[in-house]
Amino acid sequence: MGMKLYCFGESGNAYKCALSLTLTGTEWEPVFVDFFGGETRGPAFRAINPMGEVPVLVEGDTTLTQSGVILDYISSKTGQLGGRSAAERREVLRWLFWDNHKLSTQVGTCRFLSNFLPAEKRPEGVIPFLQGRLKAAYGVLEAHLEGRDWIVGDGPTIADLSCCSYLYYPEPFGFSRADWPRIDRWLAGIAALPGWKHPYDMMPGNPSDRA
Amino acid sequence: MGMKLYCFGESGNAYKCALSLTLTGTEWEPVFVDFFGGETRGPAFRAINPMGEVPVLVEGDTTLTQSGVILDYISSKTGQLGGRSAAERREVLRWLFWDNHKLSTQVGTCRFLSNFLPAEKRPEGVIPFLQGRLKAAYGVLEAHLEGRDWIVGDGPTIADLSCCSYLYYPEPFGFSRADWPRIDRWLAGIAALPGWKHPYDMMPGNPSDRA
Incomplete structure (x- = not known):
């Protein structure tokens, strides 16, 4: 029996998991969640x-x-995709927490406000504020990737798959790979792993469904 | 040789650790970090x-x-303070991630903007936005605490100590214990643990130093 992942294409947090399942060769199937139709706010979910x-x-x-x-x-x-020692596993966990604390939580919000909320509902001032905080986060990651292909050790780990996820999406939210050459190289390295796919090719649902 | 914790009184994230060290009876000493004097932005730190x-x-x-x-x-x-089975340990980790993703990251920012930034530097619209998101997070925690004394299992864990930390601070940021009776009861339960102290009594530095 394989695993089921409740997900939708626009969710970078779901993409982290879909990508990890796929790259480890784990059998899994997506269960589409109609987030934009309000499903996650309903009692069944x-x-x-x-x-x-x-x-x-x-x-x-x-x-x-x-x-x-x-x-x-x-x-x-x-x-697979874990650290190779207790110290590496702690370092992997550190970047997972950092991603949740500083990167994905704010990228996800910023991208949602910038692209998926009607302009008249967009709260004044929040997007530039989040973009300022994100610039600091991109800077931390860019500095860390100096001389490294991967966030921890000498191969890909779930730390890479957690941090990368939102950065592959095409909708604009103030991040440009051209501004961050080491992040750009690292994202290209992840995308070159056998089995990698873009989030919209890996999970059901994407913005064109609602166009 | 004991542990050293780089910290300052106003940091709820540091308080989580100081409280865990203390409640487990671990020998530790604080190393004061002059955050408000810019120390965390300097090359030594x-x-x-x-x-x-x-x-x-x-x-x-x-x-x-x-x-x-x-x-x-x-x-x-x-x-100490971990889960008692693999399932409980995953549940503890789940609440640690939730705290980092949904609660502390936004409480910390909201509290900082509301209390520690000069009014003229306060970005328009951000505090109400964060308060709206935090209300949803308090609601998740309040619902979870129905019929429970602790977040996971039948005793305190690091999940409690992670989630509680910012909620003990006196500076106003839009959270009132009176609005959330189960959270209020749970916070009282943690504060009744032997060795518990308020953050300003456990770590060096507090707002009155800068008054």
Whole structure:
């Protein structure tokens, strides 16, 4: 029995998990969640995840939420994409937390406000504020990637797959790969891994469905 | 040799670690970081933590950053405040990620903007936006605490200590314990644990130093 991932194409947090499942060769199938139709706010979805968030990974009796937990589970279960020592595993976890704390949470919000909310509902001042904080986060990642192909150790880990996810999306939110050459090189390295696909080619649902 | 925690009183993220060290009976000493004097932006601190963030835990040759990693390390090392099964440990990790993703990152920012930034530098519209998102997060926690004394299992874990931290501070940022009775009860339960202290009594530095 394979794993089921509740997801939708626009969710970078779901993409982290879809990409990790695919790159580890794990059998999985997507379950489309109609986020833009309000499904995550409804009682049926809240029964699956009271936090009301995508992604959710279900395998038999195990239901997991929060992308960091799901990534850790996939890595532990497959013995792939984790660190190779206790110190490397802590370093992987550090970047997962950093991503949740400083990068993805704000990229996700900024991208949503910039692209998926009607202009008249867009809260004044929030996008530039988030972009300012994100610039600092991109700077931390750019500096870390000096002389490195991967965030931790000498191969890809779930730290890379967590941090990269939102940065492949085409909708503009103030991030340009051209401004961050090491991030650009690193993203190209991840995209060159066998099995990599763009989020809209890996999960159901994308903005053209609502056009 | 005890552990050193780079911290300052106003940092809820540092408080999570200081509280976990104290409640596990771990020997530790605080190293004051002059955040408000710009120390975390300077090269000496960046050499300790290139992410430029407090807290940092140092024990011998091991330097750890990101509160979630530090909490996991303290819990693993002492055999306390973690889950009692693989499922409970994943549930603890889930709430650590949720806290980093949805609660502390936004409480910290909202509190900083509301209290520690001169009014003329306060970005328009950001505080109400963050307060709206935080209301949803408080609601998730309030609902989860129905019929529970602790976030995971039947005793305190690092999940409680991560999520509670910013909610003890006196400076106003839009959170009132009276509005969330289960959160209020849960915070009282944590504060009743032997050894608990308020952040300003546990770490050096507080707003009155700058008055």
